[in-house]
Amino acid sequence: MSQPVQAPSVYPASDEFVASAHVDAAGYEAMYSASAADPAAFWAEHGKRIDWIKPYTKVKNTSFEPGNISIKWFEDGQLNVSANCVDRHMTTRANQTAIIWEPDHPDTPALHITYAQLLENTCRMANVLKAHGVTKGDRVVIYLPMIPEAAYAMLACARIGAIHSIVFAGFSPDALSNRINDSEAKCVITADFAPRGGRKTALKANTDAALLHCDDRVKCLVVKHTGDQTSWVSGRDIDVKAEMAEVSPYCSYVEVNAEDPLFILYTSGSTGKPKGVVHTSGGYLVYASMTHQMTFDYHDGDVFWCTADVGWVTGHSYIIYGPLANGATTIMFEGVPTYPDAGRFWEVCAKHKVNQFYTAPTAIRALMGQGAEWVEKHDLSSLKLLGSVGEPINPEAWNWYNTHVGKGKCPIVDTFWQTETGGHLITPLPGAVPQKPGSATMPFFGVKPVILDAATAEVQTETAAEGVLCITDSWPGQMRTLWGDHARFEEAYFSQYPGYYFTGDGCRRDADGYYWITGRVDDVINVSGHRMGTAEVESALVAHSMVAEAAVVGYPHEIKGQGIYAYVTLMNDVEPTDELRKDLVKWVRQEIGPIASPDLIQWSPGLPKTRSGKIMRRILRKIAENDYDALGDISTLADPSVVEELIANRMNRR
């Protein structure tokens, strides 16, 4: 009788892959040890991978000491990020494709934008910004679809030293106006419409609505992308393409300090409104470009595709800054994985002969559900490596990705990182570290993870350990502050476990020293790889006139990773109806955006509260997870009977 074949739990890269990889196992050991032993010396060397107008003499000046959190890298160096991503390639690769733009509909021809064209368009965009008074240090909000102008706008800001803040095009007018106001932006760059999956989002109309709540002086630069009619406010609205055609094709770049901000990116936290994460210029670029090259084992001439949106940090670091600093060919995809059919990703891989493909587990799970035949139709022989980001990848999805997309020959890099970290923190280097499905494996150079006991904050010294994940020392890609609120920065990341950067994630380390991220331990949930603060959804719900109270938690969701489960208490005389449930979902979509739509709403006449009135979210989480046998002690509740009622009427029944 034949034995069932046990799938191997460790997957080393093939000998062929290792032979050509930038870093092999011995190389990783040596470089990692060097980076940990003397970070300043290590980064002094690797900081040279980018061009400096004035070279740095100081490398690392960082402190995680409570009350004095300060992070500076290469602090006396001067550079320009746009010059690094564009101009410096002009002598060697002016006619090489920098960006392949793949439109929403496959019948619309793709664009191949060379480095020379990228330079010209970036300069033209920069000149338009300058013409409207944008100068060094000003903030520019970018609210665009995935179109080349988004790249030009980012690089144009970097060129003139302006600070961009991209707002994902799926966000609502409210979310947009909050970000314009918080960053005190001088202008917003938007488009008429954003086509996606065959539908169009009215970005200009959203921007008009947002600008009603902003300073009258905020200019609105509109990219006429689809050409459809929109409203037009003369004196405020500017036709970007028309002005780009008029201005000079060259714009010189300014010198900025390594620690001058490059961008602000708002992200969800466990409490309050979204936080404006600030990344600066020198350290961020060094880290984005180095991780892009090493993690993806990127080689000159490869075609790299990161399927994220530039509205998220993944798009910043691995569609734009990392790849372009490395002189790569990077793909910008306007569409979605399932339009016009579930084979679109693979069709694009075949069409552009993609070598490295980087996506999120939620997309893999969704496509897995459509069947492998959609993959088999396309020639994926160009693929050398696959990547995953955004949430832990479940072994089933990992195996499907490996077998059907990678054909068993592509290493899969499971990259753990955050908006705050600028680039990968824990990830296999593909030629060096054998993969284990579901594990982000080992730290990148210069990253020193520790696992602390969540309750006692004690450092777990055994190799095999479990607890919360913290980092003991700074790396160049780390965020520097929260825009306008350094105190909140300290409070959010350095106060819970003093002396450490706290990721907010739980983590397990196995006996081989591999790290396994177990998910957020705070009130942040991860829906389809997008971060969402439960507090944000709650405050949207209670803003509805019929809602008295709301508590939101995450629950396991087959495709999305986590779904949004809302417990809603209605105003006294309001009838709970299916109609109202639909209304509330629509309401939240309007308030925040479609990514925040509650999946399940449970009418809850009472919520479990302590006698001091604090909602016991632990209990709500357990009920949402169907784990109501493990509710723990409920005796401290003001009214323990609400728990029975909630269990009896729970929405997530399996």
Ligand code: WTA
């Ligand atoms: C989660 C996205 C497990 C994690 C780059 C983190 C992951 C949050 C992984 C950051 C991964 C990201 N394995 N979990 N490979 N990658 N996460 O800021 O909970 O949108 O804290 O950055 O996503 O999400 P953010």
